[in-house]
Amino acid sequence: MIDVTLENFEAEVITASMSTPxxxxxxxxxxxxxxxxxxxxxKAEVAYGGRFKLVKINSDDEQQLAQAFGVRSIPTCVLLKNxxxxxxxxxxxxxxxxxxxxxxxxxGEDEVQSEAQLEQAEALLDSGDAQxxxxxxxxxxxxxxANDDARYDxxxxxxxxxxxxxxxxxxxxxxxxxxxxxxxxxxxQWHQALTFVQTDERGDWAPEQFDALIAxxxxxxxxxxxxxxxxxxxxxxxxxxxxxxxxxxRDKKWADEAPRKTYVALLDLLTPPKPKAxxxxxxxxxxxxxxxxxxxxxxxxxxxxxxxxxxxxSMVLN
Numbered sequence: 001m002i003d004v005t006l007e008n009f010e011a012e013v014i015t016a017s018m019s020t021p022x023x024x025x026x027x028x029x030x031x032x033x034x035x036x037x038x039x040x041x042x043k044a045e046v047a048y049g050g051r052f053k054l055v056k057i058n059s060d061d062e063q064q065l066a067q068a069f070g071v072r073s074i075p076t077c078v079l080l081k082n083x084x085x086x087x088x089x090x091x092x093x094x095x096x097x098x099x100x101x102x103x104x105x106x107x108g109e110d111e112v113q114s115e116a117q118l119e120q121a122e123a124l125l126d127s128g129d130a131q132x133x134x135x136x137x138x139x140x141x142x143x144x145x146a147n148d149d150a151r152y153d154x155x156x157x158x159x160x161x162x163x164x165x166x167x168x169x170x171x172x173x174x175x176x177x178x179x180x181x182x183x184x185x186x187x188x189q190w191h192q193a194l195t196f197v198q199t200d201e202r203g204d205w206a207p208e209q210f211d212a213l214i215a216x217x218x219x220x221x222x223x224x225x226x227x228x229x230x231x232x233x234x235x236x237x238x239x240x241x242x243x244x245x246x247x248x249x250r251d252k253k254w255a256d257e258a259p260r261k262t263y264v265a266l267l268d269l270l271t272p273p274k275p276k277a278x279x280x281x282x283x284x285x286x287x288x289x290x291x292x293x294x295x296x297x298x299x300x301x302x303x304x305x306x307x308x309x310x311x312x313x314s315m316v317l318n
Contacts, residue, residue, distance in 0.1 A: 001041070001042050001045060001054045001055070001056060002053075002054075002055050002056070003055070003056050003057075003058070004024070004055045004056065004057050004062075004065075005057075005061070005062055006062060006064055006065060009065060012055055013055060013080060014080070014083045016053055017053075017080040017081055017082060017083055017084075018082055018083060020050070020051070020052060020053050021051075021052040021053070021079055021080065021081050021105055021106050021107075022052065022053045022054075022055060022079070022080045022081075023041070023045075023052055023053070023054050023055070023077055023078075023079050023080075023102075024055050024056075024057055024069070024077065024078045024079075024080065025037070025038070025041055025054065025055070025056045025057070025075060025076075025077050026057050026059045026065075026066055026069070026071045026074050026075060026076045026077070026078070027056055027057070027058065027059065027074055027075050028058060028059050028060045028074055029058070029060070031074050031075065033074075033075055033091060033092035034074055034075045034092070036092045037075045037077075037091075037092040037093070038056075040092075040093075040094075040095050040098055041054055041077070041098070042054065043095070044095070044098055044099065044102060048102065048106060049109070051106045051107055051108075051109070051112055052079075052102060052105075052106045059071055059074055059076075069085070072090075073090055073091075075090070075091065075092060076088065076089075076090045077089055077090075079101075079105055081105070086105060087101070087104070087105060089101060110143050110144045111144055111147070113143045113144070114140045114141075114143040114144035114147045114150060115140075115147070117136045117137070117139045117140035117143065117150070118136075118137065118140045118147065118149060118150045118153070120136045121133040121134075121136035121137045121140065121150075121153065122153075124136060125157075130157065130160075130161060133157065134154070134157055134158070134161070137150055137153055137154035137157065138154060140154075141154055141170070145173070148174070148181070148184075151170065151171075151173070151174055151184075152174075152183055152184065152187070154170055155167050155170045155171045155174075155184075155187050156187060158170060159187065159190060159191055159194065164191060164194060164195055164198070167187075167191055168191060171184065171187055171188060171191065174187075175188055182264075182268055183268055185261070185264075185265060185268075186264070186265035186266075186268035186269050187265075187269075188265070189261055189262045189264075189265030189266075190232065190265060190266075190269060192229075192262075193228075193229040193232040193233055193262065194232070194233050196226070196229045196233075197229060197230055197233040200226065202226050202230070203230065203233075205226075205227075205230060207227060207230070207231070207239075210223050210224070210226065210227035210230070211227075214227075218246075218250070219250060219251075221247050221250070221251065221254050221255070221259075224243050224244075224246055224247050224259075225243075225244075225247060225255065225258065225259060225262075227243050228240045228241075228243040228244045228247075228259070228262065229262075231243065232262075232266065237266055237269075237270055238305065238309070240262075240266060241263055241266055241267075241309050241312075244259040244260075244262055244263040244266075245263065245312060245313065245316060247259040248260050248263065248313070248316050248317070249316050252316075252317065260313075260317075263309075263313060264313070267306055267309060267310060267313075270302065270305070270306050271303070271306050272300060272302050272303050272306075
């Protein structure tokens with residue numbers, strides 16, 4: 001538990017909430033219910049083992065903060081995640097009700113452990129140790145099979161390492177979800193392209209061999225689609241999308257829209273990852289207090305390329 005003022009609010013609440021939920025307790029020394037709620041909150045902070053952070057704001061001394069959060073009576077508790085209030089309650093609630101509130105928002109122990117493994121995997125990948133990263137991701141999934149971020153990174157790394165059978169097994173649970181997440185559909189389409197190259201006799205063809213067939217029949221969609229998959233396997237992403245676009249322009253429904261699905265998958269795979277939550281982009285709280293400023297960033301070439309190919313697909317479909 002830490003006492004917060006306007007001076008340390010940004011660091012102790014906004015920045016801290018980017019990685020850990022922060023529960024803000026608005027109280028006052030004269031408030032009887034505050035005195036009964038305080039020990040319950042502090043006991044919960046210890047019991048939850050760092051899975052949320054408790055801070056206290058004296059509403060008499062910090063009226064600007066109290067007004068910013070729309071505090072009308074005390075005690076009032078507000079939970080923040082990623083710099084924004086997500087829930088709260090008023091009054092001195094019993095311990096059981098507090099735990100119900102926290103359990104709706106605070107990650108479980110398995111989730112925390114899984115996230116730690118995921119962060120470790122990211123660091124290992126940055127250092128170039130793909131095999132150690134793979135082991136960390138596997139552990140993250142074993143601890144929490146519902147960690148879709150870990151599953152995505154695990155399957156993607158398996159595919160990049162050429163372990164297609166293991167990738168298919170790890171991807172399978174995500175493919176039966178309804179609706180199927182776009183990013184897992186993207187991995188599925190990528191996996192299918194690589195499997196085609198390994199199992200079809202045309203998998204080792206040069207592009208010119210496909211071009212010879214296409215020259216005699218521009219509607220030889222099977223040859224065009226096979227060529228696109230070979231290009232995908234070679235990492236020739238834009239060339240593959242150009243070929244897929246030729247099919248889509250001529251027959252949007254061919255092969256149950258497989259070319260469009262593959263094209264969309266490539267767009268997703270090529271889209272640069274979003275930067276992690278940054279206090280500099282947190283904006284304002286619901287109470288209206290200015291948290292931090294915003295900063296504009298120039299679009300990188302990869303993002304620009306993806307945007308260009310999204311527009312091309314949109315023009316063909318519309």
